[in-house]
Amino acid sequence: MKKLIWTLSALALTGLCFVACEDDEEECEAGKVWDTVTNTCVVPQQQATDCRTDGCSGAKPYCVEVPNGSWTCSGTEKCDDGLIRDNDGRCVSSVQRLDCEISTDCEDGQACGAENTCVSAAEAAGVYRYVRIDDLSSADRSKDPGADIDAVAIFNPTSGKTGYAGRVVDYKPNADKFIEQIENNKNVAGNPQKILKAPDAFAGSYTNAGLSNDSKCIYRDSNEEFTFVSLGGEGGTITVEMTQPIVNGSRLDILEVGGCKLQNAGNDSDKNAFRETLQIYVSVTEKGESWKQGPKFERSGNKDGANLDKGLLSWTVEGL
Ligand SMILES: [Ca+2]
Numbered sequence: 074m075k076k077l078i079w080t081l082s083a084l085a086l087t088g089l090c091f092v093a094c095e096d097d098e099e100e101c102e103a104g105k106v107w108d109t110v111t112n113t114c115v116v117p118q119q120q121a122t123d124c125r126t127d128g129c130s131g132a133k134p135y136c137v138e139v140p141n142g143s144w145t146c147s148g149t150e151k152c153d154d155g156l157i158r159d160n161d162g163r164c165v166s167s168v169q170r171l172d173c174e175i176s177t178d179c180e181d182g183q184a185c186g187a188e189n190t191c192v193s194a195a196e197a198a199g200v201y202r203y204v205r206i207d208d209l210s211s212a213d214r215s216k217d218p219g220a221d222i223d224a225v226a227i228f229n230p231t232s233g234k235t236g237y238a239g240r241v242v243d244y245k246p247n248a249d250k251f252i253e254q255i256e257n258n259k260n261v262a263g264n265p266q267k268i269l270k271a272p273d274a275f276a277g278s279y280t281n282a283g284l285s286n287d288s289k290c291i292y293r294d295s296n297e298e299f300t301f302v303s304l305g306g307e308g309g310t311i312t313v314e315m316t317q318p319i320v321n322g323s324r325l326d327i328l329e330v331g332g333c334k335l336q337n338a339g340n341d342s343d344k345n346a347f348r349e350t351l352q353i354y355v356s357v358t359e360k361g362e363s364w365k366q367g368p369k370f371e372r373s374g375n376k377d378g379a380n381l382d383k384g385l386l387s388w389t390v391e392g393l
């Protein structure tokens with residue numbers, strides 16, 4: 074049904090375009106431009122290009138079709154025997170090709186396997202990719218009740234690869250008032266998508282080496298949107314699929330907006346944020362069959378800034 078509505082609204086937009094096409098570009102909000110390939114407003118870097126209309130030159134003179142269905146400029150007209158085309162236009166061996174980050178990148182019946190290639194669901198069944206975070210903190214009445222998760226990062230020392238939460242599988246916040254506010258589109262931290270990708274609350278202070286000592290956390294981004302999602306207190310939970318497999322030796326970093334001085338938080342700016350109590354699990358399936366329990370992280374710190382442990386909760390995974 075959702076798809077049908079989407080198709081209908083896309084048709085309606087296309088229809089509109091016959092009379093108002095010239096105005097489309099002007100309708101984009103500040104900082105965005107009209108993308109004629111996707112017919113949406115995008116930030117300039119994300120503007121899709123299609124070499125069939127834009128052409129190719131220089132070191133990449135050939136316009137080639139790539140596996141994701143788009144066309145891109147490449148240095149080679151055809152791939153040699155044994156090599157396949159990657160989405161960026163390069164010819165690579167099938168082992169090098171990274172064709173998925175999350176399972177929804179793959180066709181039905183397939184899932185993203187241990188090498189980040191699409192494999193049969195049966196083959197992917199033993200690969201840990203899912204992280205669940207349970208909120209064990211006491212719910213409060215603020216607009217961001219309970220634990221506040223900015224991001225989940227994974228670092229795999231063997232491959233040297235870093236990944237993040239790539240897809241929200243489940244989000245069930247606690248606290249009736251908070252749920253009601255989310256349902257009524259109130260301005261609260263109830264958007265689970267804010268857990269995805271690299272940290273933005275801790276942008277600039279988080280690296281693979283950890284958090285810098287003068288940890289600051291950005292409460293709202295430049296669009297005045299929350300940089301994190303709140304779980305609402307004890308009973309709240311969120312499950313995500315990671316863009317890298319979780320193996321023994323992986324380091325999972327949960328970034329909770331705590332142990333830091335709030336930035337861009339209105340009257341609360343420069344106040345210290347507490348670290349909240351959390352419990353972590355990992356699983357091989359999004360439904361959570363065979364959850365493995367990870368560590369519990371305790372609430373820490375007080376309002377004077379004493380004993381303020383950082384909001385970085387690291388777990389080096391073992392025993393899978
Ligand atoms: Ca909170």
Ligand SMILES: [Ca+2]
Binds near residue numbers: 222223272273274300
């Ligand atoms: Ca975030």
